[in-house]
Amino acid sequence: MTLNIPVIKLLVAKDWQLFQKQLAVCVLAGIVSLCFLGLAKPWAFYVGSLMLIIVMVSSACFSIATSLVVERKEQTLAFVMSLPVSPLDFTVAKLVGNLVTFLVPFGVMLGGTLAVVLFTPLPDGLFVYALLIFGYLLFAFSVSLAIAMAVETEGWATFGMIAPMVLINPYMMALTQVPDIKDRIGVDAIVWTTPAVLILSALVTMAVGLVAATAWRHARKPAFY
Amino acid sequence: MGPQAVQERLHYMDHLRALAMLAGVFFHAALAYSPLMQGFFPTADRQNSAGVDAVIWGLHLVRMPLFFLVAGFFAAWVIAARGGPALARQRVRRILVPFLVAWPLVLWSLSASTGWALENVQHPSAFLAMVREWLQQPDPPRLPPGTGHLWFLYYLLLFGVLHWVVRALALGRIGAWLVARHPAWLLLGLPVLLWPALASVSAPHPAPEGLVPQFWAIAYYGAFFALGTLVHARADWPERARPFAPWLALASLALYAVFLWRLSVELPGQAQPVASWGMALLEACLSVWLAVLCLLAGRRLLDRASGVMRYLAQSAYWTYLLHLPLLFAVQYVLMDKDWSWGLKFAVAVSATLAACLLSYQLLVRHTPLRGFVG
Numbered sequence: 380m381t382l383n384i385p386v387i388k389l390l391v392a393k394d395w396q397l398f399q400k401q402l403a404v405c406v407l408a409g410i411v412s413l414c415f416l417g418l419a420k421p422w423a424f425y426v427g428s429l430m431l432i433i434v435m436v437s438s439a440c441f442s443i444a445t446s447l448v449v450e451r452k453e454q455t456l457a458f459v460m461s462l463p464v465s466p467l468d469f470t471v472a473k474l475v476g477n478l479v480t481f482l483v484p485f486g487v488m489l490g491g492t493l494a495v496v497l498f499t500p501l502p503d504g505l506f507v508y509a510l511l512i513f514g515y516l517l518f519a520f521s522v523s524l525a526i527a528m529a530v531e532t533e534g535w536a537t538f539g540m541i542a543p544m545v546l547i548n549p550y551m552m553a554l555t556q557v558p559d560i561k562d563r564i565g566v567d568a569i570v571w572t573t574p575a576v577l578i579l580s581a582l583v584t585m586a587v588g589l590v591a592a593t594a595w596r597h598a599r600k601p602a603f604y
Numbered sequence: 605m606g607p608q609a610v611q612e613r614l615h616y617m618d619h620l621r622a623l624a625m626l627a628g629v630f631f632h633a634a635l636a637y638s639p640l641m642q643g644f645f646p647t648a649d650r651q652n653s654a655g656v657d658a659v660i661w662g663l664h665l666v667r668m669p670l671f672f673l674v675a676g677f678f679a680a681w682v683i684a685a686r687g688g689p690a691l692a693r694q695r696v697r698r699i700l701v702p703f704l705v706a707w708p709l710v711l712w713s714l715s716a717s718t719g720w721a722l723e724n725v726q727h728p729s730a731f732l733a734m735v736r737e738w739l740q741q742p743d744p745p746r747l748p749p750g751t752g753h754l755w756f757l758y759y760l761l762l763f764g765v766l767h768w769v770v771r772a773l774a775l776g777r778i779g780a781w782l783v784a785r786h787p788a789w790l791l792l793g794l795p796v797l798l799w800p801a802l803a804s805v806s807a808p809h810p811a812p813e814g815l816v817p818q819f820w821a822i823a824y825y826g827a828f829f830a831l832g833t834l835v836h837a838r839a840d841w842p843e844r845a846r847p848f849a850p851w852l853a854l855a856s857l858a859l860y861a862v863f864l865w866r867l868s869v870e871l872p873g874q875a876q877p878v879a880s881w882g883m884a885l886l887e888a889c890l891s892v893w894l895a896v897l898c899l900l901a902g903r904r905l906l907d908r909a910s911g912v913m914r915y916l917a918q919s920a921y922w923t924y925l926l927h928l929p930l931l932f933a934v935q936y937v938l939m940d941k942d943w944s945w946g947l948k949f950a951v952a953v954s955a956t957l958a959a960c961l962l963s964y965q966l967l968v969r970h971t972p973l974r975g976f977v978g
Binding site: 402 | 749765766768769773814815816818819822
């Protein structure tokens, strides 16, 4: 089975175009939050880190909502089905489009956050903690993406986006209950403890596994639904 | 605006950009002989003159604002002529790649020449003496890595992203509305916008060399970048602002005198970590008005083809990338000489420019590097 690469590229470009305004807001808010973090003051750190999490959660939800939920709601899919694309082409386009629109701001924000931690008076122990939070956001995005691609109703897709993202709050609280993680956050050194490595590895593995499983399941579908 | 009109305007913009970048060589060289910078600058020399301070801070307030104004103009021009993706490709080829390649080389060479100076200079600057003391400690503190004088590339990349954000969200209408009004709106409004940004840092404002974007630098330099895009969009704005030139020149002269007086009172350092509001307003007004005056002067005097200016324009980027490590190496050697500051300054500038231009001729002008830094 061969992929119709030119059409896949067009579909990805379409998603990118539709997502551009939300992405622009996310990028702007991301730069502002990094500037806050760079001020290296307690209040600025609080505002900056809160903004950063909001930005990442928003960009994950916007990406899925724009390319999957709204498309179904506005029945753009009917138009896409009239194009010379197979269900596999469509699945690949949706996955690539979502991954690109999420991973671009994700990568920029992750790099920026780690640079802020390393190159300002903030304790370097935040490096591992920041990675654990970004690891969770990656995992939550892949859960949301997998659910949004699997279900056909807007309600379940919305639930699939909100639930994993909201769970970041108890996740962050849970992290601070692990002494090997909590005790290293305020230390001015990057310390990789066993729990931190295990949690991060598990999150990344599950995120990649979920995306791969979603791709495999949808690639086998003979029809769009 | 037809293609011919664009071509005519690009001459003076190109030349202004070259002059703004070459002014950086003179500015950085002169810092070594500035009494105000004796405590901060690595190559600060025993020989110095108050006359240097009287000149260089004016240059400081205008050269990078002018550079970013021209950069904004050219960014808007590329988008109008070839589209946003072409601008993105150009930013990668001419800014991101040179930045990533030059950054470690510049930091390494500055570190190497400073290391040599720490071991060999008999009359060290206060900065070198402080570093020597640090190095005596069992666990010497390390300076956070920065972008050095390549910070302008970092901010150009950032402004490239923000420019895209503004276009994507159609926020340019605010600027278009502003530039369509009477020129006094921008000439008086822009300093007010820059005022809080400059009040949040020391005076004279520092270079934003850190790796984390700074609010004040985005607001300050970003405003000039935005002004450049607006000048491109409204080609008649410089003509409409021209009648204000004599008044701007007179006001700038008067404000610069006040600025120098305040600078002698509000000495930068621990006692003055941020500028007073009055000082910040002086800086904001001087930056905007001097940059606009340079734009108007350039439009009148530099808007013609010139072989020399064309060569300088083509070599300015390479020269700017290369100049600081060379300049520091020369000035470290000169620190122990019993020459006057003027002779040292002339030797340092001449040697640096000669090495930059020669290396441009040999390594860049006729090689593929020209596509990146030519």
